[in-house]
Amino acid sequence: MKLETLYNEYSKLVYNLALQYVQNIEDAEEITQDVFLAIHRSLDDFKHQSKLSTWIYRITINKSLDHLKAKRAKKRFSFLISLFPAEDNEGQHKAVTFNHPGVQLEQKEALENLFRCMNQLSGLQKTVLILNKIEGKSMVEIAEIIQRSPKATESLLQRARINLLQQINRIEGNES
Amino acid sequence: MNHKFVKAVNMKMENARRMADNFQYIKQAELPANFFIQIENRIEKEKDNYLHPKWMTAAAVFFVCILSLNLFQLNKSKLDNVKPNLVQALNLVTINQFYP
Numbered sequence: 001m002k003l004e005t006l007y008n009e010y011s012k013l014v015y016n017l018a019l020q021y022v023q024n025i026e027d028a029e030e031i032t033q034d035v036f037l038a039i040h041r042s043l044d045d046f047k048h049q050s051k052l053s054t055w056i057y058r059i060t061i062n063k064s065l066d067h068l069k070a071k072r073a074k075k076r077f078s079f080l081i082s083l084f085p086a087e088d089n090e091g092q093h094k095a096v097t098f099n100h101p102g103v104q105l106e107q108k109e110a111l112e113n114l115f116r117c118m119n120q121l122s123g124l125q126k127t128v129l130i131l132n133k134i135e136g137k138s139m140v141e142i143a144e145i146i147q148r149s150p151k152a153t154e155s156l157l158q159r160a161r162i163n164l165l166q167q168i169n170r171i172e173g174n175e176s
Numbered sequence: 177m178n179h180k181f182v183k184a185v186n187m188k189m190e191n192a193r194r195m196a197d198n199f200q201y202i203k204q205a206e207l208p209a210n211f212f213i214q215i216e217n218r219i220e221k222e223k224d225n226y227l228h229p230k231w232m233t234a235a236a237v238f239f240v241c242i243l244s245l246n247l248f249q250l251n252k253s254k255l256d257n258v259k260p261n262l263v264q265a266l267n268l269v270t271i272n273q274f275y276p
Contacts, residue, residue: 003215003219004212007212007215011207011211011212012204012206012207015205015207016204016205019205020202029207029208029211032207032211032215033214033215033218036215037215037218037219037222040219041226100202100205101205101206102202102203102204102205103201103202103203104201104203107198107201110195110198111198111199111201111202113195114195114196114198114199133196133199134199134202161196164192164196165189165192165193165196168191168192168195168196169188169189169192172188172191172192172195
């Protein structure tokens with residue numbers, strides 16, 4: 001299968017899924033590039049044991065979580081660098097900004113807060129929430145993507161929901 | 177008092193639930209028109225630098241083999257030098273013990 005065909009079919013899916021993780025256009029575009037690069041490299045090794053879309057979902061989720069991890073490490077490192085101020089500030093970490101093109105202006109503030117709460121969850125809980133609440137996937141589909149049983153996925157989603165509500169309450173409590 | 181507390185908690189949870197419902201307002205976003213060209217360019221750029229994991233593993237194994245062989249050779253040559261001296265020293269000690 002040609003990469004261009006795959007791109008035409010799945011680029012929107014990859015980009016939007018990455019956006020839900022990073023909520024930033026530049027980062028989501030970078031992840032999309034990484035995903036298609038990974039697909040290009042390992043397309044010959046794909047054994048068709050799962051659906052192509054499930055495989056692409058998995059790659060996108062892994063790349064997004066890796067990206068977030070690398071960003072967090074960079075942030076920690078830039079804190080160390082800031083202890084020893086240099087003349088040029090090129091290596092310093094830029095502040096993360098909420099720049100989600102799928103969010104309309106009226107809902108921007110509410111969704112920014114909501115994503116802030118969701119970003120406090122673990123990678124797996126965040127993944128399950130994104131796939132269920134935003135991508136509208138069924139429990140069986142999510143279970144296939146994250147390679148867990150439907151029952152385990154269900155309880156994971158339940159825990160994620162409770163944790164999200166707790167985070168919202170905490171933030172709302174701090175703000176009021 | 178208790179009733180008021182339960183009511184407050186329920187209201188808080190209801191607010192949180194309402195806020196969590198905002199996920200439904202997220203729309204699909206579009207990629208820039210020339211984005212595939214950017215991906216193709218990156219693939220071209222990384223083609224020369226990319227090393228398949230199996231070659232990386234082979235290189236690592238080869239490196240470890242060479243290193244351990246070198247260490248083994250080094251130890252062997254060191255032992256070769258040490259051995260006669262040690263034997264000689266032991267001989268001297270023994271001779272001195274019996275023929276002071």
